[in-house]
Amino acid sequence: MRLVKSVKFRLTIWYLAVLVGLLLLFGIMAYFMLSNSLYQSLDDSLRTQALALEDSLDIENGQVNLGDTEQPGELVLIYGVDGSLLQGLSWGVEVPHVDTLVVQALESHASFLNARTASGQEIRLHVAPFSDEPGISAIVVGRSTEEVTEVLGNFKNILIIAAMATLALAGGGGFFMASRVLKPVERIRQTAQEIEESDLSRRIEVGSEDELGRLASTLNQMIGRLEAAFSRQRQFTADASHELRTPLAVVQAESTLALRKKRTQDDYRKSLELISQEAGHMSAVVGKLLYLARIDAGKDQVKFERINLKELLTELSSDIEVLAREKGVEFKLSSLEDLTVEGDKIKLEQLFLNLLENAVKYTPSGGSISVSIVRGDKTAVIAVKDTGIGISKEHIPHLFERFYRIDKARSRAEGGAGLGLAICKHIAEVHGGRIEVESKIGEGSTFSVFIPILEKAN
Amino acid sequence: MRILVVEDERRLCGIIKRGLMEEGYAVDTSYDGEDGEYLAESTPYDLIVLDIMLPKKDGVEICRDLRLKKVNTAILMLTAKDTVEDRVKGLDAGADDYLVKPFAFNELLARIRALLRRTGSSKSPKLQVGDLLMDTLTREVRRGKRIIELTSKEYTILEYFMRHPKVVITRTMLEEHAWDYEFESMSNIIDVYIRRIRRKIDEVGQDSLIQTIRGAGYRMKAA
Numbered sequence: 001m002r003l004v005k006s007v008k009f010r011l012t013i014w015y016l017a018v019l020v021g022l023l024l025l026f027g028i029m030a031y032f033m034l035s036n037s038l039y040q041s042l043d044d045s046l047r048t049q050a051l052a053l054e055d056s057l058d059i060e061n062g063q064v065n066l067g068d069t070e071q072p073g074e075l076v077l078i079y080g081v082d083g084s085l086l087q088g089l090s091w092g093v094e095v096p097h098v099d100t101l102v103v104q105a106l107e108s109h110a111s112f113l114n115a116r117t118a119s120g121q122e123i124r125l126h127v128a129p130f131s132d133e134p135g136i137s138a139i140v141v142g143r144s145t146e147e148v149t150e151v152l153g154n155f156k157n158i159l160i161i162a163a164m165a166t167l168a169l170a171g172g173g174g175f176f177m178a179s180r181v182l183k184p185v186e187r188i189r190q191t192a193q194e195i196e197e198s199d200l201s202r203r204i205e206v207g208s209e210d211e212l213g214r215l216a217s218t219l220n221q222m223i224g225r226l227e228a229a230f231s232r233q234r235q236f237t238a239d240a241s242h243e244l245r246t247p248l249a250v251v252q253a254e255s256t257l258a259l260r261k262k263r264t265q266d267d268y269r270k271s272l273e274l275i276s277q278e279a280g281h282m283s284a285v286v287g288k289l290l291y292l293a294r295i296d297a298g299k300d301q302v303k304f305e306r307i308n309l310k311e312l313l314t315e316l317s318s319d320i321e322v323l324a325r326e327k328g329v330e331f332k333l334s335s336l337e338d339l340t341v342e343g344d345k346i347k348l349e350q351l352f353l354n355l356l357e358n359a360v361k362y363t364p365s366g367g368s369i370s371v372s373i374v375r376g377d378k379t380a381v382i383a384v385k386d387t388g389i390g391i392s393k394e395h396i397p398h399l400f401e402r403f404y405r406i407d408k409a410r411s412r413a414e415g416g417a418g419l420g421l422a423i424c425k426h427i428a429e430v431h432g433g434r435i436e437v438e439s440k441i442g443e444g445s446t447f448s449v450f451i452p453i454l455e456k457a458n
Numbered sequence: 459m460r461i462l463v464v465e466d467e468r469r470l471c472g473i474i475k476r477g478l479m480e481e482g483y484a485v486d487t488s489y490d491g492e493d494g495e496y497l498a499e500s501t502p503y504d505l506i507v508l509d510i511m512l513p514k515k516d517g518v519e520i521c522r523d524l525r526l527k528k529v530n531t532a533i534l535m536l537t538a539k540d541t542v543e544d545r546v547k548g549l550d551a552g553a554d555d556y557l558v559k560p561f562a563f564n565e566l567l568a569r570i571r572a573l574l575r576r577t578g579s580s581k582s583p584k585l586q587v588g589d590l591l592m593d594t595l596t597r598e599v600r601r602g603k604r605i606i607e608l609t610s611k612e613y614t615i616l617e618y619f620m621r622h623p624k625v626v627i628t629r630t631m632l633e634e635h636a637w638d639y640e641f642e643s644m645s646n647i648i649d650v651y652i653r654r655i656r657r658k659i660d661e662v663g664q665d666s667l668i669q670t671i672r673g674a675g676y677r678m679k680a681a
Contacts, residue, residue: 249559257477
């Protein structure tokens, strides 16, 4: 049943069906052409014979003298003007319609017909008018078609045998070829079946550049994408678990150390403070992870409303100013254009707060941070510029990746998990915008957020 | 006993240092692989606590390179990686033991004690020279039946002597094994400690257990 359903079987069947049709057409045509030509030459020879008889016949007083033209095995009938049989050289041929033909011949119409002898042998007759000799009006010559039918029969047999052989060879060959051509398909199927989640690094062998080769390489590309996705997933899990394990290790080490002996109240307080700090850090990481998981699941809900960026940033800046002043960093709002966008207020706040906090974090005391809103091409460009430590070139392409950290020790000491910028990027994208960074080591960084402007509705 | 802790998570590093110093070990810390390896090569530590995921140089690589350079200090790998392959990789690189984060501090201390026992001459947690007895587990020191109270530094120095009886111990050796890098070498601080230890452990009317070898250092008298 599987074989019958297989492509190679169906392919062979179709191929054979077409071949049978062609062979049939060809055979029938050849047969009829041959038979035509054989009868033609038989007729020609009968006509020649009739002409020869015409020349050699002598009739004397109703007696026909055939001269020396008689050939054995041949039928010759000679009719008089009145339609009566004058002379017959025959083997008892029963000719059903010969009389009418004779009548036609008398009206000088030559014709041919097939007849059957008493013994059942088929015979070809030629009836011709016969006008030269007085007293004779028509002549019928006949010859057995045995030779012709024999040749035709042989030809038919040969045709059938040849056709059978051709079909058998073509069927076998076709099946073989189809199997051969489709073999890579089976190989591709097998490999694809064997490739599991754990060994996505395997690839299907690409043997050629034909359709199947292209299929294989397309599948390979797909497996490649799957592999990349799985590896991202694994990396994410590993990073997440490391990110949580580290504060856990601190909590565990600190608490077990504190419990080893009796300590002063002050020591206990310090231990508990440290533990509570780590717990806070962990819960921040977990919160961010959950948010990212919601994003990945496509369940992040946004509530769009009209937002005036100038107002939003002015509100935020009061908090940041406090942070900056504490660290001895100058914070200023420069050129805030009055632009309105469509956005989720909470998310945009989160985005800018994150960028501003980073700016404060990585700008040493004495530096400065400035925020600007400028109208770009149909977009509002919000730039957070700092004179901080900067980011070296090799890190910039990875900056927005999850868990990517330039200096993990320092970043973690500051409470970062390497998730903030990944979240910023997502928020910018949700708003149909993007986020870019320009930075030079030692000189500072500029993070620019591009968000489409809501053109003033009339 | 002097221990190097190479751990990039500064808070954890701080906790380990604090806990180990409480136990009387001299502790140096390093936050990255290259610096840690340099310290491990240049200082004769008794033990190294080595994290695997480190900036600049991986812990497993450091371990392998140290062993290639014939640094045979006991190494305790400390890491968040807990798969069997990771453990095997760490141990095969030349680590002596492997502890997965998060860990209980008691276990860290027990493993450190075990490793120090393994590298020292005595396999027992109890050290003995004559009738002087030291239990490294309870940190109890006794001369016969008399219990001796020692400060943490005195204990560390005495432990070093008791682990290496009959060996001449120079002031530099003591400095390297009982003090960390924050120690500013003062001319006579070691002599001061030795005097105090002698006063506590020696019996009246007998020769001191710690002999002075003129021009070289000290030696713990064999029983």
